[in-house]
Amino acid sequence: VEPDVVTDVLIVGSGPAGASAALALSTYGVPHIVVTRHARLADTPRAHITNQRTMEVLRDLGVEQEVVAQATPQHLMGNTTFCTSLAGEELGRVRSWGNDPLVQAAHELASPTRMCDMPQHLMEPVLMDAAVARGTRLRFSTVYKSFVQDDDGVTVTVEDRLRGDEYTIRAKYLIGADGGRSRVAEDAGLPMGGQMGVAGSINIVFDADLSKYTAHRPSTLYWVLAPGATVGGIGAGLVRCVRPWNEWLIVWGYDVTAGAPDLTTEYAESVVRGLIGDDEIPVTIKSSSAWTVNEMYAETYANGRVFCAGDATHRHPPSNGLGSNTSIQDSYNLAWKLRLVLDGTASPKLLDSYTAERAPIGKQIVTRANKSIGETAPVFEALDGLSPQTPEQLWANIAARKEDTLAAEKQRAKLREAIAFKVYEFNAHGVDLNQRYVSDAIVPDGTPDPGFDRDPELYHQPTSRPGAKLPHAWITSGTRTLSTLDTVGQGRFTLVTGIGGAGWARAADAQELEIATVVIGPGQEYEDPYGDWARLSEVSDGGALLVRPDGYVAFRHATAAASPEDAERLLTAAVRRILGHV
């Protein structure tokens, strides 16, 4: 039977994973279609923390400025507060999301981008509008039903919800970006580890002017330790800022074994009132929904010509803000590989590196996010508040910390320590930036794995060793100051070298694959006036780095090649290996 529609890539889903896959593929000129269930993009805020790595991806895809213009800036994100209610007692704060002076410096050194808070209902239109402007064909109200694959492609049956009928789309590759209940991942039989439904949680979206309680301690998150706050959920009650200071989202737990409560407006209002702690503030409830905390990850991200990305492959709570970040990074990893395989430059073997590179990251972030929930318990413990018999007892325990006794001093210290430990959730710069890949699309250079000098979850450590992303350094070109990251990407491979690297540059030109060449040094197209690049590059002036379209170093030669022939031989072998031709 002839398919009704034919394309190169079919993407199911228009969330962060699907929309960013569409944006990357449209930027690279790969024909594709997106089908998505609803007649709209996300209608609630959902994921929001947008980390530096994602901002680098968005910078390369040309939408960074638009995101910055709409997002809440970093300096309004950072006073993560623990309190008994917004109007109640404050128990302590963590300087978060790069707002601790030392971490802020680390952020500035690590990347040309800044973290921000971009709620999902604002992020999706930015990604999708740009994708459609560049050629994405987007079909709303269209539901994925099933697929059949053969050696040449995938035939997908979809349902048109407007007409009520089904039709087929024939694609060379299928991307399942259909979220935490992915049908595509299920139909592809992707093996999953972990479990779903670990705890119950409710999101309540509402409008209220809370500036009285928040503007003086600007933050994305206010954690509430109140009676019932340890039942289910994500560690405590959470008041999350959607737009400062009048759009909000509350996360409140429920006992998953008892099932979700009836989400009436009265119920939502009672939860909101409890967490605000001031009944005089007018509140307008906009929506409530129940969801579960999951701890599940796919061990393989692909089956033949079917690839999954985003929550389809990693399902975890919002702790550490990794959901949409990881989803966008998955798609960015996959898109350039699909392009090179589709245009015949690379062997389909290149696509195996997608699972090899992204599955370990998925597992890591699922584990990290769930661990963060558990790390809130010591805050309650410090107040003897994990399971108080009555609310009065909890309040009495909390009040006890103000006493002039040795026991109270100990309690104060324990509380400070427990709150400070939450940096692993709110300031985990290493989790955001230290993703290093091992796969056949990375050519080892024989150097030992440098590992990490400091805690790899908290601290970013750049390296140019193959498998790491290119270190960021500010360099110049004429009067322009730019990041080394700005010289790579744009869908191309880039060879980065210096004075003495002419052999490498010629070798790059001789490849069948398009490779841009960047020469950094005095009198060259790019200069290194601060010496930052020289300090970070880990290669001598005549050495070379081959950087993939996603900004990852795929090949490194620390010194000049012995001869121009040698440069060509080494680079050709590396390119063949990366593209899966050996």
Ligand code: FDA
């Ligand atoms: P996502 O779920 O965003 O997108 C899936 C897409 O596939 C949607 O467009 C959907 O309509 C479509 N789809 C699904 N099945 C389909 C089918 N059969 N046919 C066609 N289309 C189909 N994270 C966080 O960090 N903080 C938070 O507060 C929240 N809150 C939150 C609330 C709610 C209600 C949800 C659902 C999720 C969150 N999250 C969150 C999680 C966060 O939204 C999530 O990590 C990312 O959106 C993942 O992006 P994906 O693109 O992978 O999936």
